[in-house]
Amino acid sequence: MKSWKIFICLLAILLLINSQSAQSQLSKETDAQKVQRMKWWTEARFGMFIHWGLYALPARHEWVKNRERMTNEQYQKYFDNFNPDLYNPKEWARMARDAGMKYVVLTAKHHEGFCLFDSKYTDYKSTNTSFGKDLIKEYVEAFRAEGLKVGFYYSLIDWHHPDYTIDSRHPQRQDDDAMYEKLNKGRDMNKYREYMKNQVRELLTNYGEISIIWFDFSFPGKNGKGRADWDSENLLKLARSLQPGIIVDDRLDLKDVEGGWDFTTPEQYKVEKWPEYNGKKIPWETCQTFSGSWGYYRDETSWKSPAQLLELLIESVSKGGNLLLNVGPTARGTFDHRAQDRLSAMGDWIALNSRSIYGCTEAPAGMYAPPNSLLTYNPVTNRLYIHLLVWPMGRLDLKNMADKVKYIQLLSDASEVRYTVGRDIAANDLTLTLPVQKPPVEIPVLEVILR
Numbered sequence: 001m002k003s004w005k006i007f008i009c010l011l012a013i014l015l016l017i018n019s020q021s022a023q024s025q026l027s028k029e030t031d032a033q034k035v036q037r038m039k040w041w042t043e044a045r046f047g048m049f050i051h052w053g054l055y056a057l058p059a060r061h062e063w064v065k066n067r068e069r070m071t072n073e074q075y076q077k078y079f080d081n082f083n084p085d086l087y088n089p090k091e092w093a094r095m096a097r098d099a100g101m102k103y104v105v106l107t108a109k110h111h112e113g114f115c116l117f118d119s120k121y122t123d124y125k126s127t128n129t130s131f132g133k134d135l136i137k138e139y140v141e142a143f144r145a146e147g148l149k150v151g152f153y154y155s156l157i158d159w160h161h162p163d164y165t166i167d168s169r170h171p172q173r174q175d176d177d178a179m180y181e182k183l184n185k186g187r188d189m190n191k192y193r194e195y196m197k198n199q200v201r202e203l204l205t206n207y208g209e210i211s212i213i214w215f216d217f218s219f220p221g222k223n224g225k226g227r228a229d230w231d232s233e234n235l236l237k238l239a240r241s242l243q244p245g246i247i248v249d250d251r252l253d254l255k256d257v258e259g260g261w262d263f264t265t266p267e268q269y270k271v272e273k274w275p276e277y278n279g280k281k282i283p284w285e286t287c288q289t290f291s292g293s294w295g296y297y298r299d300e301t302s303w304k305s306p307a308q309l310l311e312l313l314i315e316s317v318s319k320g321g322n323l324l325l326n327v328g329p330t331a332r333g334t335f336d337h338r339a340q341d342r343l344s345a346m347g348d349w350i351a352l353n354s355r356s357i358y359g360c361t362e363a364p365a366g367m368y369a370p371p372n373s374l375l376t377y378n379p380v381t382n383r384l385y386i387h388l389l390v391w392p393m394g395r396l397d398l399k400n401m402a403d404k405v406k407y408i409q410l411l412s413d414a415s416e417v418r419y420t421v422g423r424d425i426a427a428n429d430l431t432l433t434l435p436v437q438k439p440p441v442e443i444p445v446l447e448v449i450l451r
């Protein structure tokens, strides 16, 4: 073969290898490797979401700029008055830890475009406000010091950036489709895509180990935005290359791309059963607010009770999932008293009952769930947890469980729960004798040591 032919052949082979590795870069991992990478997250079960930005000042929803169709000029007063003088992330971190949370995700930038970190690529950042500090830096250090894994939320949507094209979810959205083209003249999404990559590089380079990146969100279709608008694959490759262990949500519009996401994110609702994709159960995390809004909302009154919130956590674990529970700090940088009350109530429960949460998952088939109860199961210790949402009066039957049970105790005080086998029901049934009064915990748990 002539040497130029050999050269061309080699070149072709090289190009082929190169293009294949670019394609497979997102899916290099086996299922077992993914399980391993996500192990800490799966066992943690409970995390804190924090939505904080300029929208804490209007205090009427983080979408206020959009809802009220404000221009950048109209929104500017919140930047000018941003000064969270009571910001003390060590206190936030302590409250998260005491509530039983094992990881945290903070909005480094939300849809409004304001950056809580000292980005080189914008002036629209906390260091340029009268407060003058990189809020992310202190946050990362404080939460790490309390032993929580640290993550960032990063909004794909940006209502401030001059190159971000106006779309159906933008404050300046239009009723007349023809207007979009006119308004977007001169806006260059190429520049915005570059901006996002630069910022993701900053966030995943300048703050040590980052365990989660939560991109939000895609809305493909007419006047919408999806993977091509974000250059999702390359954004994700960048994130993974900078932080190989990082765990990523599923809002980049890469659901059908192998390796394009790690977990799914049912928002503000309870799943009916463990979510699946292509017939396989998948990792999932429900994100939820205490009330309705993610950002601080002064006048909102629909706050969930501690019992409801605990039920949400337990029910998530009972279906194999996580709960990411949101706090919207005030514009002074504090958690308001309603959030504090709920966090501490959850912490009181967790302090005595965490064994039924951490490392736990859906109970194996064949385990009996009494009425008004939720089951979780720890596969390592082989213990079953029965959460009694309504306290029974004295007697509780566990059907078809006698051959499975070795010992039962109340989790909160490790007091024995006595039972008889096949008393007046079927031979393999258990009849438990419980105290008539509900034990002094929000949701009592029976710990069943299995054979």
Ligand code: GLC
Pocket (backbone or CB within 6 Å): 051, 062, 063, 216, 217, 267, 287, 294
């Ligand atoms: C939604 C909202 C947003 C919030 C997020 C949390 O996508 O746009 O405000 O940050 O949900 O999951």
